[in-house]
Structure formats: structure tokens, C-alpha cells
Amino acid sequence: MTEHIVVVGGGTGGTVLANRLAEKLGPEIERGDARVTLVSDDPDHVYKPTFLYVPFGKKTVEDAKRPLADLVDRAVDIEIDRVTGIDTDGKRLSLRDGGSMAYDQLALALGAQLVPEELPGLAEGGHHFYGPDGADALRDEMAEFTEGHLVLSVIGTPHMCPAAPVEFVLMADAWFRERGLREDVEITYTYPIQRAHAIQNVADWASEAFEERNINVETFFNADEVDPEEGVLHSMEGTELDYDLLVGIPPHAGSDLVTEAGLGDDGWADVDKHTLESEHAEDVYVLGDLADVPTSKAGSVAHYEAGAVADRIASRTRGQTPTATYDGKTVCFIESGMDEATFVDFEYGTQPTVREPSKPVHWAKLGYNESYWLTARGLL
Amino acid sequence: MSETELDPDVTIDSRGATCPGPLMDLIGKVKEADPGTVIELQTSDSGSKGDVPEWLDEAGHDLLETVEHDDYWSMYVEIN
Ligand SMILES: Cc1cc2nc3c(=O)[nH]c(=O)nc-3n(C[C@H](O)[C@H](O)[C@H](O)COP(=O)(O)OP(=O)(O)OC[C@H]3O[C@@H](n4cnc5c(N)ncnc54)[C@H](O)[C@@H]3O)c2cc1C
Numbered sequence: 001m002t003e004h005i006v007v008v009g010g011g012t013g014g015t016v017l018a019n020r021l022a023e024k025l026g027p028e029i030e031r032g033d034a035r036v037t038l039v040s041d042d043p044d045h046v047y048k049p050t051f052l053y054v055p056f057g058k059k060t061v062e063d064a065k066r067p068l069a070d071l072v073d074r075a076v077d078i079e080i081d082r083v084t085g086i087d088t089d090g091k092r093l094s095l096r097d098g099g100s101m102a103y104d105q106l107a108l109a110l111g112a113q114l115v116p117e118e119l120p121g122l123a124e125g126g127h128h129f130y131g132p133d134g135a136d137a138l139r140d141e142m143a144e145f146t147e148g149h150l151v152l153s154v155i156g157t158p159h160m161c162p163a164a165p166v167e168f169v170l171m172a173d174a175w176f177r178e179r180g181l182r183e184d185v186e187i188t189y190t191y192p193i194q195r196a197h198a199i200q201n202v203a204d205w206a207s208e209a210f211e212e213r214n215i216n217v218e219t220f221f222n223a224d225e226v227d228p229e230e231g232v233l234h235s236m237e238g239t240e241l242d243y244d245l246l247v248g249i250p251p252h253a254g255s256d257l258v259t260e261a262g263l264g265d266d267g268w269a270d271v272d273k274h275t276l277e278s279e280h281a282e283d284v285y286v287l288g289d290l291a292d293v294p295t296s297k298a299g300s301v302a303h304y305e306a307g308a309v310a311d312r313i314a315s316r317t318r319g320q321t322p323t324a325t326y327d328g329k330t331v332c333f334i335e336s337g338m339d340e341a342t343f344v345d346f347e348y349g350t351q352p353t354v355r356e357p358s359k360p361v362h363w364a365k366l367g368y369n370e371s372y373w374l375t376a377r378g379l380l
Numbered sequence: 381m382s383e384t385e386l387d388p389d390v391t392i393d394s395r396g397a398t399c400p401g402p403l404m405d406l407i408g409k410v411k412e413a414d415p416g417t418v419i420e421l422q423t424s425d426s427g428s429k430g431d432v433p434e435w436l437d438e439a440g441h442d443l444l445e446t447v448e449h450d451d452y453w454s455m456y457v458e459i460n
Pocket of ligand 1: 131
């Protein structure tokens with residue numbers, strides 16, 4: 001019997017996992033004892049961190065894409081199709097274009113979806129850099145924007161890469177300064193809770209940096225409506241902010257597939273935070289942004305989780321008891337201007353320390369962005 | 381363990397989530413709730429006992445009661 005392992009999603013989590021499985025189960029795949037299929041609805045792999053640089057004209061949306069076929073080990077079968085249903089009792093997936101597919105072990109890495117329509121007026125009045133079209137449109141706006149009030153609002157949590165909104169305003173400050181426009185541009189950053197970031201140490205560091213750079217901060221600000229006609233952002237707490245350019249981090253959602261399959265009732269999948277095994281179904285693993293674990297929705301998380309899941313799936317395939325676990329390891333680089341950066345790393349239950357920003361760390365972030373393609377291929 | 385007479389319209393189970401998960405779960409539900417709704421927020425994060433009342437103050441809703449259970453708290457909130 002061939003053990004069929006199906007990985008859904010060709011983003012960071014799914015691609016790293018498929019490549020790790022090809023490596024770990026090489027002999028089994030060769031003998032025909034195991035088969036790995038990667039199902040994704042996009043023939044390209046998209047590296048989203050690139051989008052942060054697009055509004056500033058430093059990268060293009062094209063730079064973020066590579067064909068999956070170039071990144072995934074040839075021992076993995078790639079199926080470009082969209083999963084439309086998951087039957088965990090019958091161990092079968094429904095596919096939009098190709099009927100259905102049976103699995104023995106399933107790993108879901110569908111990522112998070114952007115749902116700007118959840119906030120009235122946001123789609124019409126706001127911009128963002130969280131997807132290709134948004135990043136392109138914001139680049140055009142930023143290029144034309146020479147004076148006025150730029151408001152960046154973190155509209156909800158969880159959202160991908162909790163550092164990115166902080167990075168965006170620090171980069172915008174430096175970018176407008178470089179172009180001699182900073183005096184004519186007011187910048188305001190809003191955050192839903194009582195401090196500038198969920199992680200206390202990052203909040204302390206960011207608040208100091210914002211103060212030094214004359215960036216206004218509004219905390220306890222939960223946007224509940226955008227008025228595009230008047231250019232006003234309203235909050236649940238009763239605050240109003242007039243804006244000329246609104247950058248809204250759009251609300252995020254998990255997947256309807258998760259809810260429909262009974263894997264989690266709010267779209268995010270309930271998993272054991274160490275084994276990443278579903279709490280509701282056998283032989284189902286969930287990794288990356290879709291998994292509801294108490295850490296950031298970050299590519300580094302998806303990457304480390306993929307290592308643990310690959311080990312567990314490989315052990316099960318060989319009839320061994322899996323022992324590998326994920327300990328919450330998260331690493332985030334934080335750009336703090338156009339040519340300096342810092343980084344944080346932490347695990348479940350620990351607080352990161354924010355180091356003094358420096359140029360070498362900025363170059364390390366850019367270097368990582370380039371070498372990412374080796375990471376995705378499982379080489380790093 | 382203490383008891384309460386309150387009968388919530390909505391219960392949010394945020395046990396196991398760390399800061400700011402429980403507060404954000406509450407804010408998400410408040411967004412959809414009508415005035416008069418009573419929400420029970422279950423949280424095992426002791427930080428919630430500080431940040432939830434602080435936010436309620438800011439947003440103008442009431443904390444009716446906090447009930448301590450063995451390994452979590454139930455915070456009862458009324459929407460204005
Ligand atoms: C602007 C920005 C900056 C970021 N910066 C950083 C950073 O500096 N560091 C960091 O660590 N992280 C960063 N992130 C976060 C990081 O990109 C994500 O956390 C990471 O991509 C999550 O990986 P994933 O595999 O869960 O999902 P994704 O990479 O989003 O992949 C999901 C995949 O699933 C596919 N898919 C979805 N639904 C279906 C379906 N029904 N059927 C088939 N296929 C499907 C999609 O096409 C996609 O290929 C950033 C994100 C953004 C938006």
C-alpha cells in the first residue's frame with residue numbers, strides 16, 4: 001500500500017513542508033511506499049514580505065513570484081487546483097477542477113484571507129500593501145502624495161506579520177525625509193489595544209521610535225467605519241481621524257473549508273500547539289497562518305512548523321511514533337527606516353528583546369529576502 | 381469557585397489565548413452586538429483583568445462582574 005500524503009497550499013508552509021517530505025521520505029517515495037502531492041490553486045509561489053517594499057518603489061509585485069514547479073522537489077506531484085471541501089471521515093478532498101482526491105495523511109497550509117469588506121468603507125477609502133493589487137495601487141498613491149495626513153490603521157488582529165505596520169510607518173517617515181517632504185506629511189499610526197503593539201517589548205521600542213520621529217500614535221483605536229467621501233476614519237471608541245491617505249491593514253479571516261469540515265468554528269483551525277495535529281480529526285495537520293496557535297502569523301512560524309510536521313508525518317509513514325514538536329519559535333526582522341533594521345526572536349511564553357537597529361541587520365533582511373527562495377526549496 | 385446570577389446572551393471562550401487574544405475576541409463580538417447584550421468572556425490570561433476594564437472604560441461599556449473559576453475567569457460585560 002502506498003501512503004498518500006497530501007499537502008494543500010503552495011505558500012511558505014506548504015512548499016517547505018512538501019520539500020522536507022521529499023527529502024525525508026526519499027527512499028520510501030522511490031520504492032513506491034509513499035507518495036506526496038502538493039495541491040495549490042496558484043501555479044506561482046508568492047513571497048508576501050516583498051509587498052512591504054512595493055509602495056516605496058524598491059521592489060515590484062513580479063519580484064514576489066516564482067513558479068511552484070521551480071521550487072518544489074521533482075519527487076512531489078504538483079496539482080494546480082482549488083480544494084472546495086474536506087471530508088475527514090472519508091479522508092477525501094473535493095477539488096474544483098478535478099473531482100476528488102483521497103489521502104492517508106493531510107496537511108493544510110491555506111494561509112489567511114484578506115476581508116476588507118468587513119469594515120464599511122474600507123475597500124473604497126483605504127489602501128494596503130498586503131496583496132499584489134493593493135501594493136501596486138498604494139505605490140501609485142505614495143508617489144503622488146506630497147503633503148497631507150497619512151494614517152496607518154491596524155484594523156484587527158490577528159493579521160499577518162505583526163511587525164509590518166510598524167515597519168511601514170518607520171519606512172514612510174524615512175522615505176518622505178529623504179525626498180524633503182516630511183515637514184508637509186503628518187503620519188499617524190493606530191492600534192486596537194492600549195499600547196502600540198501586542199508584544200510589550202516591541203510596543204515599548206516602537207513607541208520610543210515613533211516619538212523620536214514625530215509619528216503620532218492612537219491606541220485603543222478599533223476602526224469601525226471609513227467615510228471615503230469626507231476622508232474620515234471612525235473608531236468604536238468614538239475617536240475620529242481625518243486622513244488624506246489611509247493605509248488600513250485589512251481584517252483577516254481563516255477559511256470556510258475549516259469551518260465546514262468541523263476543524264474550527266471560526267475559520268481558524270484548532271490544533272495542538274506543539275504537534276500541530278487537528279483537535280477534531282485524525283491524520284490532519286495544520287500549519288502556517290491557518291493554524292490557531294498563540295504566536296504571530298509569520299513566514300518564519302510556517303517554516304519552523306513545517307519542519308516539525310514533516311518529521312511527524314515521516315515517522316507515521318514509517319510506522320514509528322512521532323516525537324518532533326514545534327516550540328513556538330518565531331523570528332521577525334523589523335525594518336526601522338530605509339537603511340536600518342532590527343529583529344526579534346521568541347518562543348511560546350517568552351518575551352523577545354528588541355536590539356538596537358543597525359545597517360547590517362537591514363542588509364541581513366534584504367539578504368534573507370533573496371535567499372528565501374533557497375529556504376522554500378528546502379535548502380536552507 | 382463563585383457563582384453568578386448573570387445569564388449571558390453570548391459566551392466567548394478565549395481560554396488558552398494569550399494577550400491580546402481575549403480582549404480582541406471581545407472587541408470582535410462587541411462590534412456585532414446590540415445595546416443591552418450581555419457577553420461572558422472566558423479568559424485564562426490574568427492580563428485580561430487589567431486590559432479588558434481599561435478598554436470598556438474607553439469604549440463606554442460596563443463590566444458587570446468578574447467570576448473566578450479554578451483555572452480561568454469569566455468577565456461579564458454589558459454593551460451600551
Ligand atoms: C506585507 C507582508 C509582509 C510580511 N513580512 C513578513 C516577514 O518579514 N517575516 C515573516 O516571517 N512573515 C512575513 N509575512 C507573513 C508571511 O507572508 C505569512 O505568514 C506566510 O506566507 C504564511 O504562510 P502560509 O503557508 O500559511 O500561507 P501562504 O504563504 O499565504 O500560502 C497559502 C497558499 O494556499 C493556497 N490556497 C489557499 N486556499 C486554497 C485552496 N482552497 N485550495 C488550494 N490552494 C489554496 C494559496 O494560493 C497559497 O499558495 C508578511 C506578510 C505580508 C502580507
